[in-house]
Amino acid sequence: MKKKWIATLLTAALTVSLLGCGGGASDKAAATDGAAAADSGKPYIAMIALGFSHQYWQAVKQGAEQAAEEYGVSITFEGPETETQVDKQVDMLKTALGNNPVAVCMAAIDTESVAGILQEAKGKGVKVVGFDAGVGEAEADCKCTTDSIEAGAIAAEHAAELLGGKGKVAVIGYSQTTVDSVERNKGFIDKITNDYPDIEVVDVQFGDGDHLKSAEIAKAMVQANPDLNLIFTNNEGSCIGAYNGLNEVGKIDDVKLIGFDSSAAMKEAIRNGxxxxxxxxxxxxMGYKSIEAAVKLVNGEEVESFIDTGCYWYDADNMDDPQIAPLLYD
Structure with a gap:
């Protein structure tokens, strides 16, 4: 990213307020916004995320808007209220395509649900960029995201270090269908299995990123495995849910917890150990590079099929470092 705008972006990502959900504006309003973007006289790119209200998505939106300004395109950015509303997201995609975008950037909740729609759009010349969770490989012209398998492997390395190379671990994921959730788990489990023979993965469950569901899963895990040493959770909702569950059964000091992404609650709990x-x-x-890739594709420029937007491990020792702090959102 270019130095002339990165400081502005980092500041914006840290201060952006939660302005509501993807459904905070009605579907009709979203359609109107898309129509206005399409009629702006600039190439129109539709961006559809897994969700909208969490500050993570607002940070993606900030990057996308900056890229849109620099590259002279018009964009819309939307997502459903929760990251499980497949039908709502499908409707958003159909509405966006009705406004004739030159490209679509999408993080699909369920890749199969949008595969046919995106393939039809591609047949009409629409470029498709998968970001974050992405879309199916057959539908994506390129993907801009964290290397989720590598991210899971990094988490596994730190888990092994925390355990001294031996023990029992469990995994709470947020989705069995969303690509990045599947890959985060794969990266973690494969790394543990292949490199740490004295660490056993005893359970893998999914809680939809819901705090209450994830809390119940964590409590059931420690009940079924009294000698459980660590839980890896692959998104913010899973992490805080597991944190709450371990607290409820008095196991927060006995079972180590590793998370993914950030929030005010996660940061506080990491600071206090x-x-x-x-x-x-x-x-x-991720937001910036997704729009940048879409513009290049529309212009006929060569774009790599996978653009890694990076990830970092953070803990109480490094979370205030200049490289890490701007990436930790509330």
Whole structure:
């Protein structure tokens, strides 16, 4: 990313307020926004995320808007209220395509649900960029995201270090269908299995990123495995849910917890040592690079099929470092 704008972006990502959900504006209003963007006289790019209200998505939006300004395109950015509303997201995609975008950037909740729609759009010349969770390989002209397998592997390395190379671990994921959730788990489990033979993965469950569901899963895990040493959670909702659950059964000091992404609650718990650490992404860069890739594709320029937007481990020791702090959102 270019130095002339990165400081502005980082500041914006840290201060952006939660202005509501993807459904905070009605579907009709979203359609109107898309129509206005399409009629702006600039190439129109539709960006559809897994969600909208969490500050992570607002940081992605900030990066995308900066890229749109620099590259002279018009964009819309939307997502459903929760990251499980497949039908709502499909409707958003159909509405956006009705406004004839030159490209679509999408993080699909369920890749199969949008595969046919995106393939039809591609047949009409629309470029498709997968970001964050991405879309199916057959539908994507390129993907801009964290290398989720590598991110999971980094989490596994830190888990092994925390455990001294031996023990029992469990995994709480947020989705069995969203690509990045699947890949984060794969990276973690494969690394543990292949490189740390004295660490056993005893359970893998999914809680939809919901705090209450994830809390119940964590409590069931420690009940079924009294000698459990660590839980890896692959998104913010799973992490805080597991944190709450371990607290409820008095196991927060006995079972180590590793998270993914960030929030005010996660950062506080990491500072006080109750969460060992987490992986953070670079949502600002992801938003910027997604729009940049879409513009290049529309212009016929060569674009790599996979653009890694990076990730970092953070804990109480490094979370205030200049490289890490701007990437930790509330």
């Amino acid at each position: 109750q969460i060992a650490g987490a992986i953070t992404q670079d949502p600002i860069g």
